[in-house]
Amino acid sequence: xxxxxxxxxxxxxxxxxxxxxxxxxxxxxxxxxxxxxxxxxxxxxxxxxxxxxxxxxxxxxxxxxxxxxxxxxxxxxxxxxxxxxxxxxxxxxxxxxxxxxxxxxxxxxxxxx
Amino acid sequence: xxxxxxxxxxxxxxxxxxxxxxxxxxxxxxxxxxxxxxxxxxxxxxxxxxxxxxxxxxxxxxxxxxxxxxxxxxxxxxxxxxxxxxxxxxxxxxxxxxxxxxxxxxxxxx
Numbered sequence: 001x002x003x004x005x006x007x008x009x010x011x012x013x014x015x016x017x018x019x020x021x022x023x024x025x026x027x028x029x030x031x032x033x034x035x036x037x038x039x040x041x042x043x044x045x046x047x048x049x050x051x052x053x054x055x056x057x058x059x060x061x062x063x064x065x066x067x068x069x070x071x072x073x074x075x076x077x078x079x080x081x082x083x084x085x086x087x088x089x090x091x092x093x094x095x096x097x098x099x100x101x102x103x104x105x106x107x108x109x110x111x112x113x
Numbered sequence: 114x115x116x117x118x119x120x121x122x123x124x125x126x127x128x129x130x131x132x133x134x135x136x137x138x139x140x141x142x143x144x145x146x147x148x149x150x151x152x153x154x155x156x157x158x159x160x161x162x163x164x165x166x167x168x169x170x171x172x173x174x175x176x177x178x179x180x181x182x183x184x185x186x187x188x189x190x191x192x193x194x195x196x197x198x199x200x201x202x203x204x205x206x207x208x209x210x211x212x213x214x215x216x217x218x219x220x221x222x223x
Binding site for chain 1: 154
């Protein structure tokens with residue numbers, strides 16, 4: 001079964017450094033989501049793409065976070081500069097439409113020291 | 114206000130017991146999702162419902178549109194079912210955003 005690929009699996013970085021995460025959704029899935037999940041809490045949507053367009057980034061801290069999906073396929077989420085409070089699991093999910101099941105990647109666990 | 118409420122927050126049961134997790138929501142939805150997350154693991158989509166009932170193995174999900182309520186049932190529960198189960202709802206009037214419940218932490222003891 002096709003999967004959503006994310007890398008790296010783990011990332012440790014010092015505060016004030018830049019960090020980037022990559023996601024490759026299931027082929028043909030037009031909708032891509034980036035979620036942040038702090039330990040013990042539910043996922044928080046950071047950004048939602050429909051093809052290459054951002055349809056919801058209302059919860060994205062735009063002073064330090066950026067996301068792109070240039071060709072409407074894979075996507076990159078960047079944090080610059082990283083802060084201690086950014087330590088969390090960053091999850092990517094994709095779906096074939098806004099009313100279709102979500103498929104999640106294994107996530108990137110970020111630790112900021 | 115578009116919210117999703119799950120109950121119970123925590124549930125511990127013995128292996129073999131029948132498990133029910135509940136989810137209540139408000140106003141009109143386009144779809145309801147049940148998802149599973151094992152400790153330290155990724156999230157797996159179990160069901161997406163807009164009406165009726167779906168079954169997959171020992172898992173059954175039902176939704177009652179009139180009562181704005183959904184249930185996730187696990188028959189013949191097993192320790193490997195121990196996980197957090199999350200209900201998430203897509204509301205029609207929220208630009209189709211997915212609103213997540215707080216999750217139900219299930220522990221099945223052998």
